[in-house]
Amino acid sequence: MAKIIVRGGQRLMGSVRVHGAKNAVLPILAASLLATEGKSVITDVPVLDDVMTIREVLNALGADTHFNQETMTISAAHITSTEAPYELIRKMRASFLVMGPLLARVGRVKISLPGGCAIGSRPIEQHLKGFEAMGATIHLDQGAIEAVCPQGLKGAKIYLDVASVGATENIMMAAALANGTTIIENAAREPEIVDLANYINAMGGKVRGAGTGIIRIEGVQTLHGAQHGVIPDRIEAGTYMIAAAITGGDVFVEGAIADHLAPVISKLEEMGVMITPHDQGIHVKAPKRLKAVDVKTLPHPGFPTDMQSQMMALLLISEGTSIVTETVFENRFMHVEEFNKMSANIKVDGRTAVVTGNTLLKGAKVTASDLRAGAALICAGLAAEGETIVDGLHHIDRGYVDITGKLASLGADIRRITGEREEAAKIKLKQEPMVLARVQELMA
Ligand SMILES: CC(=O)N[C@H]1[C@@H](OP(=O)(O)OP(=O)(O)OC[C@H]2O[C@@H](n3ccc(=O)[nH]c3=O)[C@H](O)[C@@H]2O)O[C@H](CO)[C@@H](O)[C@@H]1O
Numbered sequence: 360m361a362k363i364i365v366r367g368g369q370r371l372m373g374s375v376r377v378h379g380a381k382n383a384v385l386p387i388l389a390a391s392l393l394a395t396e397g398k399s400v401i402t403d404v405p406v407l408d409d410v411m412t413i414r415e416v417l418n419a420l421g422a423d424t425h426f427n428q429e430t431m432t433i434s435a436a437h438i439t440s441t442e443a444p445y446e447l448i449r450k451m452r453a454s455f456l457v458m459g460p461l462l463a464r465v466g467r468v469k470i471s472l473p474g475g476c477a478i479g480s481r482p483i484e485q486h487l488k489g490f491e492a493m494g495a496t497i498h499l500d501q502g503a504i505e506a507v508c509p510q511g512l513k514g515a516k517i518y519l520d521v522a523s524v525g526a527t528e529n530i531m532m533a534a535a536l537a538n539g540t541t542i543i544e545n546a547a548r549e550p551e552i553v554d555l556a557n558y559i560n561a562m563g564g565k566v567r568g569a570g571t572g573i574i575r576i577e578g579v580q581t582l583h584g585a586q587h588g589v590i591p592d593r594i595e596a597g598t599y600m601i602a603a604a605i606t607g608g609d610v611f612v613e614g615a616i617a618d619h620l621a622p623v624i625s626k627l628e629e630m631g632v633m634i635t636p637h638d639q640g641i642h643v644k645a646p647k648r649l650k651a652v653d654v655k656t657l658p659h660p661g662f663p664t665d666m667q668s669q670m671m672a673l674l675l676i677s678e679g680t681s682i683v684t685e686t687v688f689e690n691r692f693m694h695v696e697e698f699n700k701m702s703a704n705i706k707v708d709g710r711t712a713v714v715t716g717n718t719l720l721k722g723a724k725v726t727a728s729d730l731r732a733g734a735a736l737i738c739a740g741l742a743a744e745g746e747t748i749v750d751g752l753h754h755i756d757r758g759y760v761d762i763t764g765k766l767a768s769l770g771a772d773i774r775r776i777t778g779e780r781e782e783a784a785k786i787k788l789k790q791e792p793m794v795l796a797r798v799q800e801l802m803a
Pocket residue numbers: 381382383385452453479480481482483484485486521522523524525526547551658664665687688689
């Protein structure tokens with residue numbers, strides 16, 4: 360089994376580049392199914408396992424995709440299937456984002472229920488409520504959803520009970536080709552929603568208000584392929600900011616957009632980290648001692664749940680006790696047990712964790728339970744005495760391009776040892792130069 364081995368104690372220094380955002384590129388690639396003509400050329404596409412999965416979904420539906428040098432070209436003129444393969448939906452929840460585009464484009468879709476994951480049950484009733492309001496008929500049969508709208512979708516006013524990112528995206532994509540105007544109220548306001556709206560508009564769509572709680576989508580007859588550059592990954596950027604801070608480092612996070620990271624920056628500044636936003640990125644300089652702060656996750660522009668575990672790693676070495684409250688997902692404290700293996704003292708009660716600071720972290724064998732938990736354990740390992748061995752790397756590979764190489768380039772003592780998975784992938788995918796490059800990168 361592959362593992363990442365970190366020896367703590369090195370101060371991180373230098374510059375690290377942020378790749379395109381996973382959570383922006385996945386809906387954007389799904390939206391490319393809306394184009395009846397022309398090619399979409401998506402740039403700044405990170406080479407991640409999740410991107411490979413959504414690409415497989417697009418291919419299975421009949422789209423023609425090419426991926427080279429962080430650029431994905433998609434032609435979706437011919438949709439040959441309306442059934443999203445179970446194996447791919449199961450592998451990655453975000454595959455469910457093809458439901459809206461397929462319904463809008465061909466009026467029919469069969470897709471497995473995406474199910475929960477380590478961080479929570481993650482229902483999708485808000486997505487379905489939106490499609491039904493737009494005229495789709497939905498049947499649930501043995502864990503699969505079948506939806507049809509033979510007359511096409513029609514615009515509707517949809518109030519989301521929770522400001523769900525995925526539901527906002529799925530409904531927005533469906534509405535782009537609906538007959539009439541759709542208004543999404545209590546829409547999610549994440550930067551990734553704005554990026555998706557910009558792409559749909561570049562395809563000839565009419566989306567207004569993305570980034571606010573009310574999004575208005577005027578349906579158009581057809582959409583065409585378009586060129587679009589994906590926004591930088593604010594969660595990847597935030598992770599490197601924490602990695603810098605936890606080592607008392609001095610790092611330039613190239614490509615990071617301060618506006619997207621306002622809640623994270625604000626907390627880091629409260630703790631005593633010096634943050635300087637620039638046009639090209641964010642400079643992070645951390646003193647040796649940091650102050651404890653309380654953190655509560657919320658939908659954007661609140662503190663992102665995807666940064667909660669990394670922030671908790673930083674709070675462990677800060678002075679004082681912190682309260683971390685997770686309001687977005689009901690089970691996102693799986694990393695706590697692993698931190699405690701590293702001599703942390705964290706107590707969880709429901710959605711609240713009490714984090715005792717001033718911890719002298721000690722290296723241990725730990726397991727990533729989800730993507731961000733994995734990144735957080737690596738951050739903790741950077742500050743720990745001795746060796747931390749992290750497994751469960753398939754989670755980390757979903758969302759971080761070469762985290763080992765990037766941290767090593769900043770001076771971290773970190774390496775990855777490969778396992779059977781990489782070896783098998785190398786043999787299976789040797790026809791695909793881009794994927795092989797990724798495998799080689801993982802094995803470096
Ligand atoms: C691929 C992607 O972009 N993933 C992000 C997206 O996930 P995702 O889009 O799945 O997250 P949502 O915003 O939908 O979920 C937020 C909350 O709403 C609940 N909910 C959601 C839909 C629904 O129909 N009913 C319902 O109750 C969820 O259980 C959760 O408690 O936003 C999350 C919240 O910022 C991030 O952690 C994920 O990284």
